Amino acid sequence: MSQRITLGPFNRVEGDLEVHLNIDSDIVQAAYVNSPLYRGFEQMLVGKSPLDALVLVPRICGICSVSQSTASALAIADLAGEKAPLNGELCRNLTLATENLADHLSHFYLFFMPDFARDHYQKLSSYQNTAQRFTAVKGSATQDVLPARANLLHLTGYLAGKWPHTLSVQPGGSTRPIQTQEILRMQLTLANFRQFLEQKLFGCTLQAFNGLENEQQLQAYWQTGRWQDHDLKHFLYLSEELGLAEQGKAYDRLLSYGCFQTENEAGLASGIWLPQTGYQKLELSAIQEDISHSWLAGDKALPPSQGQTLPIAEKDNAYSWCKSPRLANMPMETGAFARQVIDGHPLALSLMEQQGNNVRNRVIGRMIELARIVPMMQSWLTQIDPQAPFHKEIKLKDGDGIGLTEAARGSLGHWISVKKGKLTRYQIIAPTTWNFAPRDSHGQPGPLEKALQGVDLRNDPKQVMVQHIVRSFDPCMVCTTT
Amino acid sequence: MTSITETLKPAKTTLLWLQSGGCGGCSMSLLCAESPDLVSTLDLMGIELLWHPSLSEACNQEFQQLLQDILDDQQRLDLLCIEGAMLQGPQGSGRFHILGGTGKPMIHWVRELASKAQQVIAVGSCAAFGGIGSGEDNVTEATGLQFEGEHSGGLLGRDFISAGGLPVINISGCPTHPNWVTETLMQLVAMPVDQANYDLFQRPKHYAEQLVHHGCPRNEYYEYKASAEAHGQLGCMMEHLGCMGTQAHADCNTRLWNGEGSCTRGGYACINCTAPEFESPRHHFQQTPKLAGIPIGLPTDMPKAWFVALASLSKAATPARLKDNAVSELKIVPPTIHKKRG
Numbered sequence: 001m002s003q004r005i006t007l008g009p010f011n012r013v014e015g016d017l018e019v020h021l022n023i024d025s026d027i028v029q030a031a032y033v034n035s036p037l038y039r040g041f042e043q044m045l046v047g048k049s050p051l052d053a054l055v056l057v058p059r060i061c062g063i064c065s066v067s068q069s070t071a072s073a074l075a076i077a078d079l080a081g082e083k084a085p086l087n088g089e090l091c092r093n094l095t096l097a098t099e100n101l102a103d104h105l106s107h108f109y110l111f112f113m114p115d116f117a118r119d120h121y122q123k124l125s126s127y128q129n130t131a132q133r134f135t136a137v138k139g140s141a142t143q144d145v146l147p148a149r150a151n152l153l154h155l156t157g158y159l160a161g162k163w164p165h166t167l168s169v170q171p172g173g174s175t176r177p178i179q180t181q182e183i184l185r186m187q188l189t190l191a192n193f194r195q196f197l198e199q200k201l202f203g204c205t206l207q208a209f210n211g212l213e214n215e216q217q218l219q220a221y222w223q224t225g226r227w228q229d230h231d232l233k234h235f236l237y238l239s240e241e242l243g244l245a246e247q248g249k250a251y252d253r254l255l256s257y258g259c260f261q262t263e264n265e266a267g268l269a270s271g272i273w274l275p276q277t278g279y280q281k282l283e284l285s286a287i288q289e290d291i292s293h294s295w296l297a298g299d300k301a302l303p304p305s306q307g308q309t310l311p312i313a314e315k316d317n318a319y320s321w322c323k324s325p326r327l328a329n330m331p332m333e334t335g336a337f338a339r340q341v342i343d344g345h346p347l348a349l350s351l352m353e354q355q356g357n358n359v360r361n362r363v364i365g366r367m368i369e370l371a372r373i374v375p376m377m378q379s380w381l382t383q384i385d386p387q388a389p390f391h392k393e394i395k396l397k398d399g400d401g402i403g404l405t406e407a408a409r410g411s412l413g414h415w416i417s418v419k420k421g422k423l424t425r426y427q428i429i430a431p432t433t434w435n436f437a438p439r440d441s442h443g444q445p446g447p448l449e450k451a452l453q454g455v456d457l458r459n460d461p462k463q464v465m466v467q468h469i470v471r472s473f474d475p476c477m478v479c480t481t482t
Numbered sequence: 483m484t485s486i487t488e489t490l491k492p493a494k495t496t497l498l499w500l501q502s503g504g505c506g507g508c509s510m511s512l513l514c515a516e517s518p519d520l521v522s523t524l525d526l527m528g529i530e531l532l533w534h535p536s537l538s539e540a541c542n543q544e545f546q547q548l549l550q551d552i553l554d555d556q557q558r559l560d561l562l563c564i565e566g567a568m569l570q571g572p573q574g575s576g577r578f579h580i581l582g583g584t585g586k587p588m589i590h591w592v593r594e595l596a597s598k599a600q601q602v603i604a605v606g607s608c609a610a611f612g613g614i615g616s617g618e619d620n621v622t623e624a625t626g627l628q629f630e631g632e633h634s635g636g637l638l639g640r641d642f643i644s645a646g647g648l649p650v651i652n653i654s655g656c657p658t659h660p661n662w663v664t665e666t667l668m669q670l671v672a673m674p675v676d677q678a679n680y681d682l683f684q685r686p687k688h689y690a691e692q693l694v695h696h697g698c699p700r701n702e703y704y705e706y707k708a709s710a711e712a713h714g715q716l717g718c719m720m721e722h723l724g725c726m727g728t729q730a731h732a733d734c735n736t737r738l739w740n741g742e743g744s745c746t747r748g749g750y751a752c753i754n755c756t757a758p759e760f761e762s763p764r765h766h767f768q769q770t771p772k773l774a775g776i777p778i779g780l781p782t783d784m785p786k787a788w789f790v791a792l793a794s795l796s797k798a799a800t801p802a803r804l805k806d807n808a809v810s811e812l813k814i815v816p817p818t819i820h821k822k823r824g
Contacts, residue, residue, distance in 0.1 A: 007542045008583025011535040014506050018582035038569070038578040039503065040621040055753060055767045059614045059656065062507025106513070106536075114539050136539035137521055137531060146519035150740075153514055157740030161748015163514075164507040165657055165755075167768070168748045175713040175749030177811040185742075311621075313572050321578075390811055391714035467541070478505050 001025065007463060008036070010470060012111035014063045015477025017436070019470065020319075023457060028466075031445070031452035033436050035322040038295075041482040042309040045426035050076045050396060050418055053426065057414070058165045060428070061479045063106070065164035066099040066156075067407035068479070071414040071428075077171035079401025079418060080394045087390040088173020089262040090380045091159050094186075095169060096259065096405065097377050098155045101193075102163075103408035104336065104366040105152070107474045108201075109134075109145040109231070112363065115471065116238050120464045126238065129228045141231065148196040154189050158182050173391035183381050190381070194374050202371065203230030210371040213346040215354060218364075232367055239360045247455070248359040248469035250447040253330055254338035254352075255282070255434065257404035257411045260376065264383070268406065271342045272327065273352065279342060283328070284402070287413075289429065290324040290440035293317055301326070301441065304415040304427040305400060309482075321481035324437035324446060325429050333357060333447040334410030334434045335473060337365025345372070359472040366408075366474070396421065407431050409474040430479035448473060494530040495671050497561040498552070498595070499605075501535050502579050502588040503615060503624050504566025507657040508606035509536050514740060515660035523664050527671050532557070542583055549591065552598050560646075561667065562599035564592060564627060567608040567615055568637040571623030578622045589637055592627070596638055600646035601670055602627065603653060605663060610652035610683070611758035612636075618762055626652070629683065631759040647675055652684040656755035659737060662689050683758060685731065693782065694727035694744070694752045697735035704728075706800040707793050708808035713768075717808025719751050721777060724768045727752040728781035 001024070008018035020032040041060050045053055050072075057072040058065040070092060077083060084092065114136035121127050133141050153163050159176055160166035168175045178186075194206060202209050203225060212218050218236070227237035239245060258270030272280050290301040295318045297310040311321070324331070337357055340348035345368055351361050398421070403414040410431030417425040437446030445453070451469050501509070513536065515523055524531060533540060533548055540548060551557035568589050569578040576587025584591070596602045604610040604627045611631055616624040626636040628650040634640040636650075643649060651670075653662050666686045669679060681690050695701070703709070703718040710717035719725035727735075727745075730752050734744040745752045753767050754760045765771035771778045780789050803815040 006583055009541060009545060009581055011533075011538060011541045011545070014536075015501070016579065016582045018580075034582070036580045036582050037503065038622060040578075040615060043621045044615065044617060044619055049766055052767050056614060056761075059505050059507070062505040062510040062657065065505070065507060106510075110513075110536060118539065137537050142521050142537075143519060146513060146521060147516065150514045150516045150519065154741040157738070157742030159748075161743040161745045161750065162734075162739035164505075164510055166748060167745065167750035167753075170713055172713065176747075177714055177749070311572065311578070313575065313577050387812065389714070391712070393712050462544075463542070 064407035069169040071403040075403030084173035091174035255332040259406035292441035293438040502566040503569040567624035708804040725751040726754040730754040
């Protein structure tokens with residue numbers, strides 16, 4: 001028996017989301033993902049000065065605000081052919097890393113885990129533990145994580161004035177010189193955050209988790225001690241029980257622009273990962289945005305350097321405000337796991353090679369980052385030289401610029417063109433634009449659409465597995481249709 | 483747990499929070515509430531969260547049922563918080579935001595729910611006035627709940643009064659400070675409803691009757707018009723870098739953000755984000771517009787002639803410490819130490 005159902009609104013997805021499912025004999029045959037909110041930023045930015053764009057772009061997104069600022073600042077610096085001084089790069093990285101880690105924390109505790117505390121799982125023997133810890137709003141984890149997150153974000157109080165929506169991230173570096181005493185305060189904040197992660201989330205040192213290299217070691221990690229005592233072990237226990245490593249598989253084609261470079265460090269690598277070949281270099285010129293199924297004027301796929309965004313209310317076959325970015329016609333998946341695979345983290349790489357990406361591994365990707373990036377931040381703090389410059393004036397030029405970075409949820413790119421000091425084009429491809437894209441002109445589903453195919457809805461009247469899969473991408477819908 | 487409002491309101495106050503044409507940043511900021519955290523704060527105030535997009539379990543059908551129950555008077559709604567602009571486009575249809583799964587524009591749901599709520603609260607400048615997306619072009623036909631920029635009206639119209647007897651309360655800011663929101667809610671829950679608590683733009687006076695200038699660590703530079711000329715420098719940012727802290731209504735430098743910060747402490751201009759139409763300053767955000775070398779936007783309540791006279795006098799009297807530090811990232815001249823006996 002076949003039927004079509006519409007799900008929405010999804011919450012805990014930073015914005016609004018609607019999903020249509022074609023179901024036959026309780027199995028999802030096809031999914032159609034609709035971003036039902038259009039924001040209009042790409043249109044608004046045209047005609048503005050590039051420096052004024054720095055006020056607008058963070059306001060695209062309240063959860064990946066700094067990554068939007070970073071991409072914009074890098075695009076303007078790229079156009080000018082300039083770089084920020086080392087202190088400026090370090091402060092930018094610290095600000096971005098703070099946001100990304102705070103987002104990983106919010107995602108795991110507030111957006112993702114509460115679905116396991118639903119009534120749906122009442123019959124599991126683990127249910128009492130899960131409900132006590134992770135029930136939305138009322139679970140004990142909420143009262144642990146909110147202060148931990150707020151304390152971590154104190155770093156932005158020093159580095160960025162406030163979060164979200166800072167103007168400290170500039171093409172020429174950071175507006176906020178940091179003094180020695182402030183470095184010490186931030187080290188204290190990070191040490192405190194590290195303690196939270198080790199004691200509540202991982203149940204081991206960050207080094208120990210970061211040192212895991214394969215599935216076997218991951219199993220040994222979570223089976224040591226009581227799973228109820230540490231939140232990641234709790235998740236891995238549930239994942240085993242519910243088979244989450246078998247759920248939400250998309251194309252296994254991964255993309256990362258890389259981030260955190262400084263003049264001293266390579267940062268996380270840029271590249272792609274394909275099932276046939278493994279790691280490959282990223283050919284930026286192969287990116288195009290298809291709009292065949294988007295409520296946007298035109299039908300031709302264009303590279304973002306030539307793209308345009310003109311909303312139209314009615315269009316045959318269109319079902320989303322989101323474009324469909326493709327790399328050499330391939331839908332690509334982006335996010336923390338992709339970033340760690342492409343950077344060659346042993347555990348991520350080994351899981352990818354053996355299992356591909358799935359609901360569980362997307363979560364593990366974020367956990368690897370929490371374990372890996374806190375020590376990187378601690379090291380960046382030691383590299384700041386309060387006597388050296390944090391910012392240099394950059395002369396704006398006309399021309400084209402590209403700013404690429406990584407938000408918590410994946411690859412973010414800004415493509416700008418400037419003439420006579422004004423923006424003539426501003427095209428943004430956000431992480432969730434990649435992940436939650438609609439079909440393209442070849443009929444290829446976007447990554448989430450692919451990941452939802454085959455979901456078994458027998459005994460799942462509230463489509464809880466669909467929710468796990470959707471949220472495993474850590475979507476940010478407000479960025480998606482800018 | 484004992485609630486601070488227990489004696490005043492034995493019944494729980496219900497709160498529904500919806501988002502539309504915005505970035506969700508006011509919610510992300512609200513989650514930074516501290517001492518105590520947000521969930522404890524709401525609990526202690528006696529507020530029952532019917533639903534919040536970042537926190538609540540319900541979605542899809544369960545959530546739609548909640549909205550229906552409110553409209554059918556099966557569920558009492560005390561506080562309706564709306565974050566994000568009301569998107570009326572294209573051509574007034576509201577199609578730029580159809581609430582997922584419902585087939586109806588968000589502006590439809592907001593109108594209906596507003597008629598049921600005891601109080602309607604716009605959280606952030608988008609919901610209050612239209613905000614960042616409602617500038618010159620306003621491609622999404624964005625508006626605030628009861629203001630379109632400085633003009634009364636907006637989605638609900640200038641005559642709208644909630645069941646609880648107030649026009650829409652505008653907790654403006656881009657984003658809002660967590661305490662602006664929690665203290666406004668607390669005032670509504672714990673004290674008699676009083677229109678006198680709100681200013682001309684319906685902003686809660688507890689934060690809006692102050693200036694960002696108050697408590698700015700650059701005040702000494704301001705006194706002597708010792709100005710920063712580039713980002714990162716320590717001097718006052720009013721003369722060159724577009725800072726509107728002397729005109730902006732908010733308490734950012736006395737309350738502080740994320741424990742430690744504010745825009746001016748972060749080394750960049752206050753852009754007056756609590757004001758309607760802040761998104762269209764008619765000059766570059768990070769550059770002060772001037773006429774004959776004098777900034778056009780002068781401090782609030784300051785007669786222009788006096789400002790010019792005092793500025794030239796204080797510029798002439800600027801100590802070397804401030805003059806040199808103002809254009810440096812590093813404090814290069816420390817304050818002199820005076821001993822009681824030489």
